[in-house]
Amino acid sequence: MHSRKPFYLFVALLFALGLSASIYRGIEHHVPFLPGEQVQSWTVDAKVSFQGKGVPAEVSFSLPQDPAFEILVENTTSPGYGLTISNNEHDRRAVWSTRDAIGKQDLYYKVTLIPTGQIQIAAPDTPPAVEEYLWPATEQTAAEKVIEEVWSRSASNLTFAQQLMAVITGKDRSQNVELLLSSQSPTKLFVRMLHSKGIPAMEVNGLYLEDQRRRQQLSSFVEVYHKQQWVLFDLNKGTQGRPNNLLLWERTGRSVLDVMGGVNSLVNFSMLQDTRSALATSIDLMVNKNALDFSLYQLPLEEQSLFKSILLIPIGVLMVVFLRVIIGIKTSGTFMPVLIALAFIQTTLLTGLIGFLLIVSFGLMIRSYLSYLNLLLISRISAVIIVVIGIIGLFTMLAYKFGLSEGVTITYFPMIILAWTIERMSILWEEQGPKEVVMQGGGSLLVATLAYLAMSATWVQHWVFNFLGMHLVILALVLLMGQYTGYRLLELKRFKPLAGE
Template identity: 75%
Template sequence: MHSRKPFFIFVALLFISGISASIYRSVEHNVPFFPGKQVQSWSVEAKVMFNGTSKPAEASLSLPQDPAFDVLAENATSAGYGLNISEGEDRRAVWSIREASGRQSLYYRVTLVPTGQLKVDADEEPVTPEPFLWQVTERGAAEQIINQVWERSASNISYAQQLMDVINDSNQSQNLALLLSVNSRTQLFVQMLQSKGVPAKLVSGLMLEDQRRRQQLNPYVQVYQDGEWILFDVENNKQGRPDNLVLWQHNGMSVLDVIGGSNSQVNFSMLKETRSALATSIDMMMNTDSLDFSLYQLPLEEQSTFKGILLIPIGVLVVVFLRVIIGIKTSGTFMPVLIALAFIQTTLLTGLIGFLLIVAFGLMIRSYLSQLNLLLISRISAVIIVVIFIIGLFTLISYKLGLSEGLTITFFPMIILAWTIERMSILWEEEGPKSVFMSGGGSLFVATLAYLAMSNSWIQHWVFNFLGIHLVILAMVLVMGQYTGYRLTELKRFKPLAEDK
């Protein structure tokens, strides 16, 4: 007996591969599983200003590199200036000009999309910092506070937490008041961490708030522990990172450098926007050159064609299920799929009416042609011509009556309709009108269900954006192809047996 084990292994591989490919596409490229999903993005504009000194000038602005936000689009413009955006660990926009006179304004705009990745992992183990060298007047006060806090801690983070609480304590000791008179809270926090060899670094962050203007970067501190940089907002006595904070500069470099100018400053304006999640993921793939193996790389006309073609496996799946498992008879194996495709263009009601009218008139003409004793090829050719004539006549009548829905009847597959009329005519002659109505009604029923499945917005989204779904459909078709049991419509034959009991 032939083993079916290799077959089921193959089907399982198809199913797993399809699901895995779809999950990978969703996770790696952020393609949403459900259509219509919206995501929030932030449009941030940095305005650099300085006074020119009638000499060559160069302004260098640090650009954001934060795993919590993806850069969807960015541009930097200022009339008369040359511009260069340097890539690498420290991304910067550099404007340059031969002569800058008066007040200068330079602009950088970026669209940021949150990734949800708030955790900042360290690329490598940081070097233990050298102990901070305190001024003679500050050393004793600092060491006393540091030693007291160190004794109450058990790790880098607990030491940082205790230290931040002490610095922000409303009941300041004389030692703390002395230190804060010459240092900011954030600077003092970092210095005390480094004094105990705790890796810590100053970073600059921008708090994103909708419709805010002229905002400044705020100082934060990252403290290292167990391969992760933990964020501390010392000024507000908070640990952890809010999801609307973008780290603008975290490499220890300056945010803004200006050569050939004075009184330089940078401020930020921001706006919260709502975007389509699918459009955002496509733009991100284009930015990272990940679109090479996507259908979105094709021209729009070809994309539209494929959106229709990729719906056919859904219709095929419906037909296989209804014919193999349910046992519904149709006129032609996959004729309902083609009719369902036409319904997508014509809408369901218009398509049903048009199909019934064409087939009804076609059967009347075919009954006359059968009396002429034509050869099969001539008879089919004549039916095709008649179908074209009927479609043209109905289209013209619809136009004259102002029924725009009737104009879409031209989307019906004419050759398939001609063969359908031929089969129904032969079936009428051999088995009578009942068989014709059964097979014709079954075809319309299957076509209607296939249309409902193929026109579903979720299914249209899945089959075009997740090509792995087609492997799952193939696996399901292969499994149903192995079914050799009774169709559900055949079970009525056993009803008398059940009644006898």
């Protein structure tokens, strides 16, 4: 006897590969696991204004590069200006240029962002180098006293930063702190004191996202290096940590806006929150990353629609295998119920059942007449096909004549399959009687109905098209059920007398 271990290992491998591929696609490409999911998006408009001096102007504007948000769409409006966007890994900037800028100039940048949920900002394993700040002689003594006092009350770089923020932002500030704040902002003082102790820190600019807000300005924050993470401090509010609605706009230490050839430069931000389809968002993100090379979404819409129907067939096949092998339902033809179920998806269930019964009933009556003509099999099947086409055409015209628009959809029935079904039922009637015809015909309709209910479920259609790895899982289940050699559930009724005894 051959060992079944290789078979079960193969099935387990198929199942694991299919499930892993589906989970990876959902996590890596943000494809929603359930249909109809929505995601929140933020649209941010930046308006850059300045006064041109009648000379060539060049405007360099920092672009957002925050791991907590992914860029979906970005565009600019700048008539008469040349535009270059540098996609530097750590410093993305838009550079507008023109030969002649006279009077008030307005440049616009618009970006649509999707939150990723990645609030923590990873830092390199090796701390960045720190340039120690040289204090002016009038401030050096005061700065050293404050730093040493706070340093003695701390145990690590993070606790030093926490204690230092409390000293700078507290209500009862010492005279030394007041002296230092008289010539610099709390944010810059915080960074310089951290650098004095060799602690990596940098000033960054962020934007609080609030729906339908206009003319907003960037706020200053400080990122402090601690255990391969950047910890955010807000010296204006005296808080630590990053809120969910904060977009870090500039994180390189450079200025947000540089204007050459103009004066009185200013940048204002407006923002709007929106809700959009999670699936459409994931497709747009994959397009941006050129990740559609092996996706069905790269196909034309017509082919996509075709594949959406084709990829439902494995679901119907799974239902047929389960109902025939495990349950024991008899059908007329092995996979005829799957094709009928596909037709039901186009016609709706009730219309499809009525149409199927009418076509098969009339076809059986005409087939009974053809049996008296002693035709060859090919000729008889050909005649049945022509008759089925005529019956479908007749019912379609009658449905249209009486205003029954649903009846027109019976043209979706597979005509060749119906012809063979009529031929098999007719032979079965002659050999085993009408009872067997009713059992197999009723079983076929039952299996087709259950397959239709499974194939028409929205979440099933979503999974089989967007998570192609699920087809490996279906294949594994079909192979596993193919090894079943026990009794069908409907066969157990033969043992009912034994159970009664």
